[in-house]
Amino acid sequence: MSAGPVLSVRDLTVSVARDEGWRPIVDGVSFDLQAGQILGLVGESGSGKSMTCRALMRLLPGARLAITGGSIRLGEEELTALDEAAMRKVRGGQIGMIFQNPSSHLDPVMTIGAQIAETIRFHQGASRREAMRQAIEVLRQVGIPDPTARAGSYPHEFSGGMRQRAMIAVALACQPKVLIADEPTTALDVTVQAQILRLLLDLRDSKGLSIIFITHDLGVVSQTCDSIAVMYGGRLAELGPKRDIIRAARHPYTAGLIRCQPGAAATGTYLETIPGQPPTVDAMPSGCRFHPRCPRAGETCREHQPAFISVDLGHRAACHFPEGPGQEAAR
């Protein structure tokens, strides 16, 4: 593996402008994406997963949102310092993005081939013909049968799974190194979901693509990812290699999430849930944001924000009283 991560995020903070000032939605998030690896980003709805990814693309939805701190390094480049024109070259050229709902994220009145070719023409200045030839090649790579004919089809003429493949092809038109996938399989049925996951793994292997994979589903994460980042209330709760996180989660929130997975419950027992609601931007708890719902919370948790400390090799957790080995070492 090459030296250093492809994408390195440090203390990324995204805030929303309110009358009383900036309020962070994503708060001090740090992680590395290694070349050819898949990083799973999990967390409840509203925890800031999508916002983090939109920040990486510098495409925050709405004028009231801004990156208010931190750094995003793509190789040697600092993305937060780029001007808009340079940033456009990064989007689609070096980082591609796919979404949960291909039906709404593709232009309904333009053929798939034209959407891919358009991106290639813009980034590589290719001729119309050459761009279309490459577009057909990309469609072939994502496993669309008869790509020459399908390039002329409109999004609504594809089935659900094929449309998801088409969206992946559109995002990968210019062979970016990094792919951000925001819940790409959530809306699909189980068999199609498995096929799309397989495709992403194949693309990682064949193109050395690095992927940030957002999902609610820890089951999907454990099948595909190399490492896992768990978000809670806009902050990272835990980050580490998949094995460590799944087998020995240290943050009580991660542990709770794992116990909540349908597969985790033995037959005949209740499916566990984490009691309470995730916090909202305007009512963030003090100290550790998880403390109102945490079975292990103590006085410290209410008052002090836990540091994102290393609990094992490459494994970090933000908890005063982490679970598992080493918990006696904590205060």
Added chain:
Amino acid sequence: MHRYRFVLYRPLQLIPVLFGISVITFVLVRSIPGDPARVLLGPRSTPDAIARIRAQFGLDEPLWVQYLYFLKNLFHGEMGKSILYKIDVLKVLTTRIEPTLVLVFGAVLIALLLAVPLAALSARYKGRLADHLVRLFSTAGLGFPPFWLGIMLIILFSVVLDVLPTSGYGRDFGDKLHHMILPCLTMALPLAAVLTRNLRAAMLAELASDQVVAVRARGLPETIVFWRHVLPNSLVPAINLLAVNIGWLIGGSVVIESVFAVPGMGQLLVRGIFTRDYMVVQGVAMVFACASVLINFLADILTVAVDPRVRL
């Protein structure tokens, strides 16, 4: 290509529409109080002369017999004699169609040429000065009645600036265009106002859509985002709006042709009504009905061409 199959059978719809329109106008026109023979002969008419005229035009027959005569004539390519012009109504109509066509299509063209850039400006600079000005235009354009707007434009361009004729219709092509600028503009302004408002809303919705997020995530610049993705997706509602408003345009042509003394169908209709020239009114109504069916047909073809999801 079977998405376009409706092009083959849709024109058949014209038949029942025309039939219905002919019956309705036939009855309506004849229930207007007044007698065409009396109008034609003026105040000094004798009962004798009136009876002669009524017999000459078949007005003394029962209504349903008159209607059957009318249908029979129609099969021979005649619409019946105009009482006022003394020639077949079809001949009268053919001389009157051109100015109205120029008026309506000119107005639609001007409205589109105004509305698309204005809506684009307004949507792209939402909340800024340009947006406020455009919205002021679209509110104001709706507020003025066409006849008033027409008179104001005449005062400005014909009286004060003296660059355009006040009324009438020219002889050669250039002269005709010159005469039609003001009438077209008068008709176009309110239409442009509605279209601008409608297009702006569609463009704003499209600018906030998921697909635009995805296009931006591919690094494409805002000009491409706007003209290649936002605009085509905003056109379908605009086309439908135009089609719906065509009735309003045709009605408007009556007023505007009167204000500018344009010798078109609208003016003919007004004259026909005043003189109780049944056949003329009937003919104009049928042409207007045909036009509105044809224009909706055209709008359907355009919609299918613009939006590949639409099937008719």
